[in-house]
């Protein structure tokens with residue numbers, strides 16, 4: 001939804017006066033807020049409020065245009081219940097639109113808090129959104145490939161690979177609550193996606209699943225210096241042939257942790273790496289990756 005309001009596209013601005021007329025405002029309510037999909041997979045109240053706020057702001061730029069009564073009432077009631085509080089607990093749905101023409105999408109049930117029930121895996125992180133966007137934009141990389149995801153969390157990246165043509169995806173995580181949520185988040189791609197418990201410390205298991213991995217993926221999994229050595233150990237055990245490639249994204253919160261990750265890859269002496277910055281591309285995902293997040297993509301191969 002944000003993509004539409006944020007666009008500075010000429011066509012959009014020409015359509016703005018049309019979008020502002022009260023009859024069309026009513027239609028927007030019906031086709032967006034009360035759409036079957038929005039009702040079945042309800043986004044958070046905070047998200048709906050943000051959407052309405054942006055819409056109202058756009059309408060107001062036109063001057064004295066009357067606001068649809070139902071729209072205004074809904075906005076006021078959401079504003080009074082959600083307020084400015086960014087720390088609201090509870091599950092909501094997020095719909096990630098990967099391809100606007102085919103309407104390819106991934107719908108995930110996620111926690112609104114970044115850390116909940118002692119894990120970071122119940123919400124999709126910016127580095128996950130960017131990596132999913134990257135595969136949506138470059139589907140050739142994963143088309144027909146067997147993909148193994150490390151630290152899947154809610155599963156956005158793995159499910160995106162399934163949606164964009166991977167032949168099989170093994171989505172893994174260590175946390176039992178995360179695994180349960182991951183299991184319930186992939187009904188649309190059940191035939192292609194399997195969920196499995198994997199702790200990177202379990203080198204034997206990592207070695208076993210190497211045969212299922214043409215491509216290894218992982219987003220925001222090198223976030224803590226204490227887990228970097230086991231993560232690199234897992235990558236070394238899985239990426240064993242020059243035909244395999246790992247795509248790992250990291251949000252640079254601590255440059256030291258990221259540098260440690262790169263240094264430990266070099267220290268394996270068998271893995272090679274290249275790093276690129278994933279800037280905000282013409283994002284296709286129907287969500288809001290933080291535009292200021294500094295996200296790097298590390299490509300890892302066997303030397």
Ligand SMILES: C[S@@+](CC[C@H](N)C(=O)[O-])C[C@H]1O[C@@H](n2cnc3c(N)ncnc32)[C@H](O)[C@@H]1O
Nearest residue numbers: 120121124125128151152153174175199200219
């Ligand atoms: C910051 S979350 C990222 C989740 C997801 N990839 C995303 O981008 O939204 C990190 C994930 O790594 C998982 N993780 C942490 N340590 C792990 C380990 N030793 N083995 C496997 N998974 C681990 C966590 O359970 C969590 O789901």
